[in-house]
Amino acid sequence: MREFGIFDVLTMLWAVQWTAALVVIALIFGAPLGLLLAQMRTSSNKVLNLIALCILQIVQGVPLLAMLMFFYFGMPMFLGVQMPALVSVGVVFSIFAAAFLGEIWRGGIQAVHTAQSEAAACLGLTKWQGFRYVVAPQAFKIALPATVGFLVQLIKNTSLASVVGFVELARAGQLASAATFQPLMSYACVAAIYFAICFPLTHWSRSLENKLNGAR
Amino acid sequence: MALVEINNVRKTFGELEVLKGVTIEVEKGEIVTIIGRSGSGKSTLLRCINGLEQIDSGEIRIGEQVVHAKSTDLRKLRQHVGIVFQQFNLFPHMSVERNITLAPILAGRVQKGAAARELALKVLTQVGLAEKIDAYPEQLSGGQQQRVAIARCLAMSPDLMLFDEVTSALDPELVGEVLKVMEDLARQGMTMILVTHEMGFARNVASKIVFMHAGKVHEQGPPAELFANPATPELQNFISSTR
Ligand SMILES: Nc1ncnc2c1ncn2[C@@H]1O[C@H](COP(=O)(O)OP(=O)(O)O)[C@@H](O)[C@H]1O
Numbered sequence: 001m002r003e004f005g006i007f008d009v010l011t012m013l014w015a016v017q018w019t020a021a022l023v024v025i026a027l028i029f030g031a032p033l034g035l036l037l038a039q040m041r042t043s044s045n046k047v048l049n050l051i052a053l054c055i056l057q058i059v060q061g062v063p064l065l066a067m068l069m070f071f072y073f074g075m076p077m078f079l080g081v082q083m084p085a086l087v088s089v090g091v092v093f094s095i096f097a098a099a100f101l102g103e104i105w106r107g108g109i110q111a112v113h114t115a116q117s118e119a120a121a122c123l124g125l126t127k128w129q130g131f132r133y134v135v136a137p138q139a140f141k142i143a144l145p146a147t148v149g150f151l152v153q154l155i156k157n158t159s160l161a162s163v164v165g166f167v168e169l170a171r172a173g174q175l176a177s178a179a180t181f182q183p184l185m186s187y188a189c190v191a192a193i194y195f196a197i198c199f200p201l202t203h204w205s206r207s208l209e210n211k212l213n214g215a216r
Numbered sequence: 217m218a219l220v221e222i223n224n225v226r227k228t229f230g231e232l233e234v235l236k237g238v239t240i241e242v243e244k245g246e247i248v249t250i251i252g253r254s255g256s257g258k259s260t261l262l263r264c265i266n267g268l269e270q271i272d273s274g275e276i277r278i279g280e281q282v283v284h285a286k287s288t289d290l291r292k293l294r295q296h297v298g299i300v301f302q303q304f305n306l307f308p309h310m311s312v313e314r315n316i317t318l319a320p321i322l323a324g325r326v327q328k329g330a331a332a333r334e335l336a337l338k339v340l341t342q343v344g345l346a347e348k349i350d351a352y353p354e355q356l357s358g359g360q361q362q363r364v365a366i367a368r369c370l371a372m373s374p375d376l377m378l379f380d381e382v383t384s385a386l387d388p389e390l391v392g393e394v395l396k397v398m399e400d401l402a403r404q405g406m407t408m409i410l411v412t413h414e415m416g417f418a419r420n421v422a423s424k425i426v427f428m429h430a431g432k433v434h435e436q437g438p439p440a441e442l443f444a445n446p447a448t449p450e451l452q453n454f455i456s457s458t459r
């Protein structure tokens with residue numbers, strides 16, 4: 001056994017890059033998918049709408065932990081190959097981000113949708129041009145506070161990846177705790193790092209919200 | 217040949233038949249004013265004319281184009297048919313210049329930059345708002361916003377303009393400036409179909425008044441005749457209720 005020390009803190013800080021990697025992966029794949037879901041949910045096509053709704057219901061109705069277990073332990077049985085933890089965890093967080101961002105952005109799009117996209121159509125813009133130049137910029141502004149708020153949720157939720165052995169910040173804390181038998185110090189340190197990352201974001205989200213409400 | 221031919225158009229929303237066989241002709245340069253009670257289908261008719269709404273039967277033709285034909289590119293059609301709504305519907309996140317030039321730029325009518333700005337200035341001058349070119353919609357009064365909305369249509373050099381109660385959402389003291397812009401347009405020979413409750417304007421500017429009632433054209437004719445000798449009790453009632 002050894003003392004909890006600077007080495008453990010550095011290891012945790014080093015592990016933050018894997019937390020960050022998960023967040024980045026989730027956003028890179030989840031954001032376009034979320035945009036697609038939001039488009040489907042606001043389209044006049046009933047079939048597309050229903051498909052999107054089903055996907056959203058499933059993702060929002062299944063605990064993230066269960067999805068992680070399913071993709072890490074369940075899928076390999078089905079596919080017959082063990083995927084690296086980063087892949088299965090990345091897939092799960094991408095789906096998670098897509099579903100939540102999709103709903104957040106749908107709200108933003110709907111807030112500006114009908115009259116504004118009609119005005120765009122009446123000027124001879126294509127549907128895509130109307131979305132790109134007229135609806136999206138306004139929807140983005142409306143949805144930004146909630147999007148940043150979701151980012152905080154996402155960062156905190158990546159800690160769940162530790163259950164399948166993926167070494168990110170929370171898992172690094174567990175390892176330090178096991179090696180030093182100092183859970184209090186270890187987990188306090190983990191919490192402090194999460195807080196240091198999330199607090200500015202929460203603060204930013206709140207000030208965006210105030211600005212938005214003030215502007216209206 | 218009339219520029220616009222609306223021929224026996226029917227339109228239902230679910231169970232509700234809103235247009236029950238509407239027939240109207242509009243010659244080039246004519247100002248056709250549609251009047252009628254709220255709910256009589258005036259807005260629906262305008263929305264059918266530029267293809268925002270499908271129709272159940274009948275036909276609408278603008279120039280060579282049959283609006284609801286499968287082969288019609290509505291996007292192209294709308295580049296020649298402007299519409300102005302009661303609620304302005306300017307793009308709030310864009311400057312006046314950008315509001316006006318977005319569509320012409322995307323349609324390839326004008327180059328981004330100096331040429332686009334010149335176009336914006338030209339149409340803003342037509343509505344008397346050249347000095348507001350860099351303003352944002354929220355900095356303008358309702359009357360000014362509506363004039364920008366009209367300028368935005370003009371920038372596409374439409375062959376036909378539709379106006380749906382464009383002064384109804386305005387404070388009374390701002391109505392005049394918008395009507396004046398429309399009068400100028402009428403004088404310059406713009407073909408217009410407009411729905412309005414401004415009877416004075418209809419009387420002075422319209423070449424033809426169409427009175428819609430219960431989803432049909434109940435009566436139509438030149439304003440002088442129609443207002444002086446309404447043939448049906450419905451129109452008599454309507455006229456006396458607007459005095
Ligand atoms: N999208 C719609 N869905 C269902 N009913 C509609 C829709 N648009 C209009 N209506 C109905 O059609 C009728 C005519 O409406 P409208 O054309 O707006 O009349 P007006 O402009 O003459 O007041 C009204 O009864 C209205 O409730």
Ligand SMILES: [Mg+2]
Pocket residue numbers: 258259260381
């Ligand atoms: Mg109406």
